[in-house]
Amino acid sequence: MVYYLIVCRSLTYAQRTHAALERAGITSHILRAPKVIDQEGCSHAVKVSERSLADALLTLGRVGLTPKRIYIMASDGSYKEVLL
Amino acid sequence: MIYLDNAATTLQKPPAVPRAASYAMCHMATPGRGGHAPAMLAADTAFACRQAAAELFQVEGPEQVVFTFNATHALNIAIKSLVKPGDTVLISGYEHNAVTRPLHALGADIRVASGPLFEPGKLMESFRSQLKGVSCVICNHVSNVFGYILPVERMAALCRAGGIPLILDASQSAGCLPVSLAELGAAFIAMPGHKGLYGPQGTGLLLCAAQTRPLLEGGTGSASACQEMPDFLPDRLEAGTHNIPGVAGLLEGLRYVKERGTGSILAHERAMTCLAARGLSEIPGVMVYTAADRVRQAGVLSFQLDGMDCEAVGDALGARGVAVRAGLHCAPLAHQSAGTFETGTIRASFSSFSTRREVDQFVREVAALRRGA
Numbered sequence: 001m002v003y004y005l006i007v008c009r010s011l012t013y014a015q016r017t018h019a020a021l022e023r024a025g026i027t028s029h030i031l032r033a034p035k036v037i038d039q040e041g042c043s044h045a046v047k048v049s050e051r052s053l054a055d056a057l058l059t060l061g062r063v064g065l066t067p068k069r070i071y072i073m074a075s076d077g078s079y080k081e082v083l084l
Numbered sequence: 085m086i087y088l089d090n091a092a093t094t095l096q097k098p099p100a101v102p103r104a105a106s107y108a109m110c111h112m113a114t115p116g117r118g119g120h121a122p123a124m125l126a127a128d129t130a131f132a133c134r135q136a137a138a139e140l141f142q143v144e145g146p147e148q149v150v151f152t153f154n155a156t157h158a159l160n161i162a163i164k165s166l167v168k169p170g171d172t173v174l175i176s177g178y179e180h181n182a183v184t185r186p187l188h189a190l191g192a193d194i195r196v197a198s199g200p201l202f203e204p205g206k207l208m209e210s211f212r213s214q215l216k217g218v219s220c221v222i223c224n225h226v227s228n229v230f231g232y233i234l235p236v237e238r239m240a241a242l243c244r245a246g247g248i249p250l251i252l253d254a255s256q257s258a259g260c261l262p263v264s265l266a267e268l269g270a271a272f273i274a275m276p277g278h279k280g281l282y283g284p285q286g287t288g289l290l291l292c293a294a295q296t297r298p299l300l301e302g303g304t305g306s307a308s309a310c311q312e313m314p315d316f317l318p319d320r321l322e323a324g325t326h327n328i329p330g331v332a333g334l335l336e337g338l339r340y341v342k343e344r345g346t347g348s349i350l351a352h353e354r355a356m357t358c359l360a361a362r363g364l365s366e367i368p369g370v371m372v373y374t375a376a377d378r379v380r381q382a383g384v385l386s387f388q389l390d391g392m393d394c395e396a397v398g399d400a401l402g403a404r405g406v407a408v409r410a411g412l413h414c415a416p417l418a419h420q421s422a423g424t425f426e427t428g429t430i431r432a433s434f435s436s437f438s439t440r441r442e443v444d445q446f447v448r449e450v451a452a453l454r455r456g457a
Contacts, residue, residue, distance in 0.1 A: 010306050010319050011116040012147045015131040030127075032119040041309030044116070 004053045004082065005045040006060075007033050007069040014044035017065050024059040026052045037071050037079045045071075057084070086406045086442045090279065091228050091256060091384050091413075091433035097282050100336040105284050108332035114325050116305030126328045133335040134318070140342060141273065142264040143291050150290040150318045151326060155255045156182040157299070158274035158290035159222075161321055162251045165297040166220045166271060167192050174218040176207065176234055177421035178227040181414045183253060187222075201422045202375040204235040211239055220249050220271075225263065226256035229418045229431060230373050231357065231384030233261070240268040249294055255279060258289075259341045260350040260382060265291045280349070280435075281341060283334030286327050296321055349436045353383025356434040356443050360385055363447030367454050373422065373429065383438075386422075386429035389454060394428040397453065401430070404449045408432050 008014040014030045021028040026048060033045040048056045053070075060067060071079040087095045108129065113122035115130045134146035143149055152158040159182045167173055169191040175183060177198035187194050195214045199207030215221070221243050225236050236252060243250040249271035254263045259280025265273055271294035277287025298313045302323030307314045314320050341349065361374045369390040375381040389397050398410030410430045412419050419425040432446065 009316050010147070010314065011127055012131065012134065012318055013316070015127065016146065019131075019135075030124070039309075040307040042116075042306050044306075 002050045002075065003073055004048050004050065004056075005031075005033065005037065005071045005073065005079070006048065006056070006067045007037065007043060007045045007071065009043065009068050011044045013065070014046050017046045017060060017067075020059055020063045020065060021046070021048065021052075021056055024055065026056050026059065028052075028056070034079065037069070037081075039069075043068075086446055088432040088434065088438065088442070088446060089407045089409050090435040090438070091431060092409055093278050093285055094280065094282055094435045094437070095407075096435065096437035097284075097333070098336060098340040100340070101282055101284065101333040104336045105329040105333035108329040112328045112332065114305070114328065116319075117325075126326070129328065129332050129335060130326060133331050133338065136335060136338040136342065137289055137291070140263075140338060141258070141291055142266040143293075144266065147317045148265075148292045150292055150321045151331060152274075152288035152290050152321075153286055153327070154278070154288040155253065155274050155276040156288075158272075158288045159183055159251070159253060160186050161290055161296065161299045162272035162274055163187065163220075163222065164190070164299060165295065166249055166251065168219075171219040172217055173220045173222060174211070174214055175222045175417075176211070176224055176239075178224050178229075178232060178234060178418040179222065179415070180224065180228055180253065180255070180418075181416070182255075183222050183224070184417055196417070198421050201230055201373060202232055202377070202380050204238075204380065208235055208238055212242065215242060215246060215248070218248060220251065222251040222253065224253045224255070225261065226382045226384070227415070227418050228256050228384065229413045229415050229429065230386050230422060231256070231381045231433075232375070233257075233380050233382055236268065240270060244269045256382060256384060259337075260346055260353055262346060265293055269293075277330065277334040277337065281334060282337030282435075284330045287330040287334045289334075290321065292317055292321075298323065300324065344436060350382065352436050353434045353438070354378060354381070356438045356440070357381060357383050357385050359440060359443045360432055360434075360447060363444070364450060367447070367451045369454055370450065373424075383434040385432050385434075386424070387432070387450075388424070388427060388429055389450070394430050397430050400453050401446075401449060404453070406446050406449050408446075
């Protein structure tokens with residue numbers, strides 16, 4: 001299944017992001033960012049489904065939570081950064 | 085034991101507090117250090133605690149709520165973030181050593197806004213006259229010795245008007261008085277978790293609205309490839325493993341305060357203070373420090389017995405099953421301001437769990453001690 005990872009600058013921001021999405025009815029999940037996309041070493045990401053990304057970005061924009069970076073996980077398991 | 089040393093630590097906690105701390109010890113790991121369930125459970129608890137504190141103290145974002153070991157730790161971070169050696173700092177005459185010692189260690193130029201006990205008008209006159217040219221103001225919300233509620237709202241307004249950062253020490257007010265980071269416009273508010281918030285010892289909070297300087301450096305579970313501390317809160321100020329059992333207990337303490345309401349807690353503590361003050365005042369040879377205007381005093385009461393050393397009185401009351409604190413209460417400046425530095429005082433302090441029966445018994449024990457019975 002294709003999904004997006006919204007990389008956050010800290011665990012607390014990931015938690016804020018997750019809470020904002022849940023409040024908007026968007027299912028999400030916090031996880032440690034995979035090493036290959038984790039440029040600073042140890043960060044957290046919020047996982048959302050492919051169909052939820054647009055709504056998720058709108059929701060986060062409304063509450064002032066700017067994603068640090070967003071990646072899409074391709075079907076072969078690789079990650080590609082999504083330029084907004 | 086009749087426990088009346090709540091200004092040091094509240095001993096009686098809501099039952100959910102020790103339950104949560106105990107559960108956390110067995111089931112929660114360290115937030116941010118793993119993606120496994122025990123780490124994520126700890127992360128959820130820490131976030132819920134930050135959110136509860138942010139809501140209670142009107143902090144914009146939960147990331148601005150930083151966990152500390154106690155209020156002293158929080159004050160040290162705040163002071164060392166804002167004050168440089170040689171800076172001029174204005175403090176009230178009722179500060180604790182948690183404020184004055186870091187300032188002395190930094191070599192700050194300390195101005196003291198003084199005024200007699202329970203006379204906020206005089207204190208404000210002194211404050212206004214010394215405000216010009218200071219780089220920071222630090223003020224106690226409630227004196228830990230006398231329960232004196234300082235006019236911090238008026239001080240904060242002057243600080244805002246002058247663009248001067250304010251650090252508020254809410255050690256005795258968090259949980260019983262309205263404390264709002266947003267309304268005060270303070271740079272930092274420091275508070276313990278183990279007093280009026282009914283959390284376990286080893287917990288404290290620093291509410292941040294200014295640039296910070298870490299007091300400790302180390303692992304944060306974030307930005308690990310970089311050798312600088314992260315530039316974002318709360319990670320910037322939270323190096324090392326969190327006291328998660330403490331945080332879990334503090335969360336339940338915050339929930340208790342929210343459910344009961346700070347106004348209700350203050351009303352109860354004031355009622356206990358007034359009852360004790362009235363009873364003690366009727367005992368010959370007892371000097372009680374109370375505010376004529378009761379809105380100026382929270383749930384802390386100092387007194388003295390003529391001709392008796394305060395520490396001896398504290399010991400004697402302890403032997404009679406009443407826990408109070410005697411001496412200078414780590415606040416020599418407050419005693420200087422009130423004129424009790426040479427003698428010290430005995431302090432009784434109340435919580436939402438103090439009862440009328442306990443206060444009546446406490447007064448009877450002081451009376452018996454006075455009679456030599």
